[in-house]
Amino acid sequence: MFEISPFPSFSWSLSRHKTLTSCARKYGYEYYFSHNGWLSHQVEPFHQHVYRLKKLQSMPILFGQIVHRLIEQTIIDYLQTKAVPSVAELVNQARGQLNAAFIDSTRHVDLWRHKPNKFYMMQEIYYDGQLNTELIADYKSRLEAVFTNFLQSETFLQITAHSGSLRIGEPEQFRSMKIEDTQVFVVMDFHYYNDLEDKWIIIDWKTGGPSDDDRQQLALYAYYIQQKYRVELDKIEVYNEYLLTGQRQQYTFTSFDMDNILHTFRHSVLEMKKYQADILSNEPMDLEDFEQTSDEWRCLRCNFKELCPTKIS
Template structure:
C-alpha cells in the first residue's frame, strides 16, 4: 500500500549520481523538493511547483522515451505473435505520440498544471512558448532513421532468428539490489540469456550520440546480472545500439571495471549523505545548502531554471 511520507526514501542510481555531479541544486529539486508535489492537498505550493517542473520533457528526452517504448512494444509483440512492425508503422505511432505531447503542451496547460503526471508539457514550449521549426524538422527526420536501424540491428536479428534458444527478460522494468545498506536501482533497456552460447546479453538502445558515461553505466548493469544470477563476468556481453547511426558497440568487463563502478558508487553515496540533515529519515539540509552549479551552460537546458532565477 502506498504511504505518504514527509521525506523520500534514500536510494542510489546512476542517473541520481549524474544529477548530483552536474548540479547539487538540481539534485535537491529532483530528489527532495519535488517529493509529495503530486499531492493536491496538505502540501506546500513550492513542492507542487518543483514537481511540475520535474515533469517537463525536452524534445530529446521525449523522443528517446517514445522510441524506447515502441521498441519494447515491438519486441513484446514479436514474442507473442511472431510479427514485427514495419518502419512506417513505427514512425506513424511515434508521430502520433509526439503530436499528443504537442497538443497537451499547447491546449491542455491547465490540466497539466493540475495533474502534471497525466499530461505532457514540453520544456521548449513551457519556456519559449513554441518549438523551434528546425528542431521539429530534425527530429522528424530522425524517426525514420532510428526505426530503420532498430529493425536492421543485430540485436533484433538475433531475437527473430533464435527465439527458441533465448530467455527474454522483461524490458524497461525497475530492478534493484542492495549494495552495503543502500538500495540501488537499475533500469536496463533489454536483456536476455542465450542458451546456445551460455551468455547473458545486455542491450542499451541509444537515440543520441555516444557519451563518456556509457561504459560506466553499463558496468553497473553487468554487475547487477553478475550478482542476480551468480555468473562470471565472462558470461556477460553488453552492447550499446546507437540507433541514429546504426552502429553497435560491445563492452566486456573485468573485475577492475566492477571495482571502479563500486568505488564511484561509494564516493557518490558519501557525497549524497552531505545533503542529509537526518540520515534515518532522509530529511534534507536547508534549501540554500544545495549549491548552484558554476557552469552556466548547464542551466540553459535545465527544467528548474525558472526557480533558480528566483532564489
C-alpha cells in the same frame, strides 16, 4: 494502504549520481523538494511547483522515451505473435505520440498543471512558448533512420531468429539490488540469456550519439547481472545499439571495472549524505545548502531554471 511520507527514502542510481555531480541544487529539486508534489492536498504549493518542473520533457528526452517505448512494445508483440511491424507503422506511431505531446503542451496546460504526471509539457514550449521549426524537422527526420536501424539491428535479428533459445528479461523495468545496505536502482533497456551460447546479453538502445557515460552505465548493468545471477563476467556480453547510425558497440568488462563502479558508488553515497539533515529519515538540508552549479551552460537546459537566480539573460 498507501501512506504519505514526509521525506523520500534514500536510494542510489547512476542518474541520481550524475545529477548531483552536475548541480547539487538540481539534485535537491529532483530528489527531495519535488517529493509529494503529485498530491493535490496536504502539500505545500512549492513542492507542487517543483514536481511540475521535474515532469517537463525536452524534445531529446521525449524523443528517446517514445522510441524506447515502441521498441519495447515491438519486442513484446513479436514474442507473442511473431509479427514484425513495418518502419512506416513505427514512424506513424511515434509521430502520433509526438503530436499528442505537442497538443498537451499547447492546449491542455491547465490539465497538466493539475496532473503533471498524466499530461505532457514540453520544456521548450514551457520556457519559450513554442517549438523551433528546425528542431521539429530535425527530430521528425530521425524517425525513419532510428526504426530502420532497430529492425535491422543485430539484436532484433537475433530475437527473430533464435527466440526459442532466448530467455528474455522484461525490458525497461525498474530493478534494484542492495549494495552495502543501500537500495540501488538499475533500469536496463533489454537483456536476455542465450541458452545456446550460455551467455547473458545486455543491450542499451541509444537514440543519440556516444557519450563519456556509456561505459560506466553499462558496467553497472553488468555488475547487476553478475550479482543477481551469480555468473562470471566472461558470461556477460554488453552492447550499445546506436539507432541513429546503425552502429553497434561491444564492451568488455573486468573485475577492475566492477571495482571502479563500487568506488564510484561509495564516494557518491558519501557526497549524497552531506545533504541529509537527518540520516535516518532522509530529511534534506535547507534548499540553500544545495549549491548551484557554476557551469551556467547547464542552466540553459535545466527544468528548474526559473527557480534559480542566475546570470543568464
